Amino acid sequence: MAPIDVRLVGVTKRFGDTLAVDHIDLEVESGEFFSLLGPSGCGKTTTLRMIGGFEQPTEGRIELQGEDVTWLPPYRRNVNTVFQNYALFPHLNVYDNIAFGLRRRRVPEREIRARVAEMLRLVELTGFEKRRPSQISGGQAQRVALARALVNRPAVLLLDEPLGALDLKLRKQMQVELKRIQQEVGITFIYVTHDQEEAMTMSDRIAVMNRGRYEQLGDPESLYERPASRFVAGFLGVSNLLPAILDGTVGDYAVARLRDDTPVRIPRGQTAGLSRIEVGVRPEKIRLREPDEPVPDGHNTLTGVVRDASYMGVSTSYIVEIRGGARLTVYEQNVERATRSELWRPGEEVRLSWSPDHTFVVPVEDDRSSDEEVPAA
Amino acid sequence: MGTFLTRHRGMVPYLLLAPGLLWLAAFYVYPAFQMFISSFWSGTLETGFRFSLENWRTYPAALERYGEQFGRSILYALAATILTFLIAYPLAYTIAFRGGRAKNLLLFLVVAPFFTSFLLRTFAWKIILGDDGVVLGPLKDLGLLDPGFRLLATPIAVVSGITYNFLPFMTLPIYVSLEKIDRRLVEAAQDLYAGPWRPGGTIVGAVVGGGLFGLLGAIFAFDVLLMVGLGATAGAVVGTGFLSESFARVTFPLSLPGVFAGTLLVMIPALGDYVNAALLGNPSTTMIGNVIQTRFLVNADYPTASALSFILMAAILVVVTVYARLLGTENASAVRGI
Numbered sequence A: 001m002a003p004i005d006v007r008l009v010g011v012t013k014r015f016g017d018t019l020a021v022d023h024i025d026l027e028v029e030s031g032e033f034f035s036l037l038g039p040s041g042c043g044k045t046t047t048l049r050m051i052g053g054f055e056q057p058t059e060g061r062i063e064l065q066g067e068d069v070t071w072l073p074p075y076r077r078n079v080n081t082v083f084q085n086y087a088l089f090p091h092l093n094v095y096d097n098i099a100f101g102l103r104r105r106r107v108p109e110r111e112i113r114a115r116v117a118e119m120l121r122l123v124e125l126t127g128f129e130k131r132r133p134s135q136i137s138g139g140q141a142q143r144v145a146l147a148r149a150l151v152n153r154p155a156v157l158l159l160d161e162p163l164g165a166l167d168l169k170l171r172k173q174m175q176v177e178l179k180r181i182q183q184e185v186g187i188t189f190i191y192v193t194h195d196q197e198e199a200m201t202m203s204d205r206i207a208v209m210n211r212g213r214y215e216q217l218g219d220p221e222s223l224y225e226r227p228a229s230r231f232v233a234g235f236l237g238v239s240n241l242l243p244a245i246l247d248g249t250v251g252d253y254a255v256a257r258l259r260d261d262t263p264v265r266i267p268r269g270q271t272a273g274l275s276r277i278e279v280g281v282r283p284e285k286i287r288l289r290e291p292d293e294p295v296p297d298g299h300n301t302l303t304g305v306v307r308d309a310s311y312m313g314v315s316t317s318y319i320v321e322i323r324g325g326a327r328l329t330v331y332e333q334n335v336e337r338a339t340r341s342e343l344w345r346p347g348e349e350v351r352l353s354w355s356p357d358h359t360f361v362v363p364v365e366d367d368r369s370s371d372e373e374v375p376a377a
Numbered sequence B: 001m002g003t004f005l006t007r008h009r010g011m012v013p014y015l016l017l018a019p020g021l022l023w024l025a026a027f028y029v030y031p032a033f034q035m036f037i038s039s040f041w042s043g044t045l046e047t048g049f050r051f052s053l054e055n056w057r058t059y060p061a062a063l064e065r066y067g068e069q070f071g072r073s074i075l076y077a078l079a080a081t082i083l084t085f086l087i088a089y090p091l092a093y094t095i096a097f098r099g100g101r102a103k104n105l106l107l108f109l110v111v112a113p114f115f116t117s118f119l120l121r122t123f124a125w126k127i128i129l130g131d132d133g134v135v136l137g138p139l140k141d142l143g144l145l146d147p148g149f150r151l152l153a154t155p156i157a158v159v160s161g162i163t164y165n166f167l168p169f170m171t172l173p174i175y176v177s178l179e180k181i182d183r184r185l186v187e188a189a190q191d192l193y194a195g196p197w198r199p200g201g202t203i204v205g206a207v208v209g210g211g212l213f214g215l216l217g218a219i220f221a222f223d224v225l226l227m228v229g230l231g232a233t234a235g236a237v238v239g240t241g242f243l244s245e246s247f248a249r250v251t252f253p254l255s256l257p258g259v260f261a262g263t264l265l266v267m268i269p270a271l272g273d274y275v276n277a278a279l280l281g282n283p284s285t286t287m288i289g290n291v292i293q294t295r296f297l298v299n300a301d302y303p304t305a306s307a308l309s310f311i312l313m314a315a316i317l318v319v320v321t322v323y324a325r326l327l328g329t330e331n332a333s334a335v336r337g338i
Helices: A044-052 A095-102 A109-122 A138-150 A167-185 A197-204 A219-225 A232-235 A369-371 B002-007 B009-038 B055-100 B099-114 B118-128 B136-141 B153-181 B184-192 B200-220 B226-240 B245-273 B275-278 B288-298 B300-335
Strands: A002-017 A018-029 A033-037 A059-064 A080-081 A156-160 A188-193 A205-210 A213-218 A240-250 A253-258 A263-267 A278-279 A285-290 A301-311 A315-322 A327-333 A349-354 A359-362 B041-044 B048-051
Touching: A002 A044, A002 A188, A002 A240, A002 A349, A018 A044, A018 A188, A018 A232, A033 A044, A033 A197, A044 A059, A044 A080, A044 A167, A095 A109, A095 A138, A095 B245, A109 A138, A109 A167, A109 A301, A109 B048, A138 A167, A167 A197, A188 A197, A188 A232, A197 A219, A197 B226, A205 A232, A213 A219, A213 A232, A213 A315, A232 A240, A240 A263, A240 A327, A240 B288, A263 A301, A278 B226, A285 A327, A285 B136, A315 A349, B002 B009, B041 B055, B041 B300, B055 B099, B055 B153, B055 B200, B055 B245, B055 B288, B055 B300, B099 B153, B118 B153, B118 B275, B153 B200, B153 B275, B184 B245, B200 B245, B226 B275, B245 B288, B245 B300, B275 B288, B288 B300
Parallel strands: A033 A188, A033 A205, A080 A156, A156 A188
Antiparallel strands: A002 A018, A002 A059, A205 A213, A240 A253, A240 A278, A253 A263, A278 A359, A285 A349, A301 A315, A301 A349, A315 A327, B041 B048
C-alpha cells in the first residue's frame, strides 16, 4: 500500500449552530486522484479548506505526510489549491502569477524561469507569459491556475470545483487533461466536485458526502455498481429502487419479495445484516422484451406498461410502470430498435429482465429527511 | 420623438451628453474664458478696465509677489494629503475587511460630517483647538503645557482642518477599491506561501514612516531629524506587526486605483482651499486661495486674481499629470488588466 499523504482524524467543523463537517476520518494515499463528491452544502468544500489551512477544525486532527498540520497557516503547509474561478492575480501577468509561490519561497530567479517554462509546457501555454488574466480565456485561466499551484511541487494539490465555470465541451476536455497532468506529475490530487460524472471519469477513489459525512468511499465502479445507501444510489447516476422483504436464499443468491410478491434475486454478500431493504437496479442493466418472449434462466423479471419514451439519439429512456404502481427508468441503446417507429410506445405491455448480479441492495433508512435529498430516481 | 430616435440612433449619446456639456459651457468654459480675458486687463474699478496683451506681465508679477503663498499651498496640501492617506487607509481597510454587519453604519459615520456645513465644521475646530479649548485647556490646567502654547493660528491647525475636512474624499475611494477585491485572492496568496512580511515589512515601514514624518516635520518647522527618527520607529513597528506579504503583493497593489483617486480628490481642492487658512490660520499661514479671494472680493484687483487663478490651474494640471504618469494610469490600468 502506498504511504498516506493526508489523514483526517475525527475532523469536525461547526459554524455557529451549523455542523458543516461531522467527525470525518479519511486517508488519502500518495499519488491518488481522490474526489470529494456531494451536493452543495454537504461539507466537501469546508473539508478541503481545512486541509488547505483556510479553516481550522472545531475538533479533530489533520496530518500531512505524517506531520500534524491542524493549526498551521496556509503558507506553512506543503499543499496548494486551485480555486473555484481560479483566483488569478489580476495585476500580474501569467508568468508572475505562476512565479508567485516560488518568489515567496526565495527560489533564485534563474530556477524560477526554468520551472515556470516547464509548467507552461505542461499546461500547453508556452508563449502566454506576458498576457494578463483578463486577456486569456476561461480554459486558459484554468490551466494557469493549475500551473501556479503545481509549480511549487506540493505534496498534495487541492482542487475546488476547478471546472465549474467552464462550458460542457471544455469541461470534458479539461477532465482528460487534468488526469493526464496528474499522472505526469504524480502528485496527490484531492478534488471537490458536485458533478458525479466528473468524479467518476477522473478519480481513483471517491468519497460521496452528504450532510457533513461521507456515506460511501470507494472506486467509481464499486460506488456505481454497489451503492451502499439510498443517497449514493441516487446521487451517482439513476437508480430504480423498490422496497422488498428478504425471503430465503437460492444457491448463491438471496431472494427478496417485492410488494406484489414478485421474487428478485440478489448476490448473497450484499444482504448481510440487513432486514428492511430496497432492491436496486440501474436503468441500462434492464432489457425490455415482448411479454411472451422468453427470459434467460435465473434472471429477475417483471412485467409492466410503457408510460413514456424519450428518444435521446444514442439511447432511448423509457418510464415503465410495473404492477403495484412503481415506475422504473430503463435505457435502451438504439441498436436493435434504431428508428423512432420501432421504439416501444406508451401503453405497450413489456417484460423487464436483468441479471441478478446487477441487482444491489440499500437499507431502508428510518430518517425521513434523507429521502428528500435523493434526486429523483 | 420615438421615431426620431429610432431613425437616428447615433444621436443618442450626444443627446445624453448635451445637458452636461451645456452646463460646463455655461458655468465653466465661459467664466474661465472671461477670467482669462480679465487677467489681461489693466485699470481699477473707478477708472474702468482695459484689455491689452501687453498685460501678460501681470503673470510673472503675481507669481513673484505671491510665490510664498503658492509654495505654502503646495506644502500644506501635500501634508494634508499624506495625513488623510495615513488615517484613511487603515480606516477603509478595517471597514472593508472587518466591517461585518456594521459596514454600512461605519460608512455612514464616515460621511456623516457632510450633513453639517463645511463652514460650521471648520468653526468647530476653532473651538476644539482654541487656546483654552477642550484639548489645550486641561493640559494647561494640569501644567503639562505652557500657558502661552497655541495650536490655533499655526500651520498645524490649518493642515489639521484640511485633513479633517477632506478625509471622506480619501476614505471612500480607497474603501471602494478594497471592497471590490476578491477575498479568494488573499487566500490564494497565502496558499502560495505569502506569510508575514519579514524583513520587508519592517524596512518598508521604517522608510515610509521616516520619510513621511520627516516631510511633515519640515512643513511644520519641527526638528526634522527627530521626526524622521520617530516616523521610522513607528513605521518599523507598524510594518512588522501589520504588513503581511499578501497585503504587500496583492491587496495594496489592487487598491492603488482607490489611492490614486483619493489623493487627487484631496490634493486638488486642498490646493485651492482658503476656508481653513482663513478660520484656523494667521497671516503667516495664508494660502494662495486666500490671496485670490482677497484680490477678487476685497481689493477688486481682478487682473491679479485672474492671473493667480490661472497659474493655480496650470500648477494643478502639472502636478496631476506628473502624478498620473508616476502612479495612476500605469498601475490603474495594470489592475484592470489592460
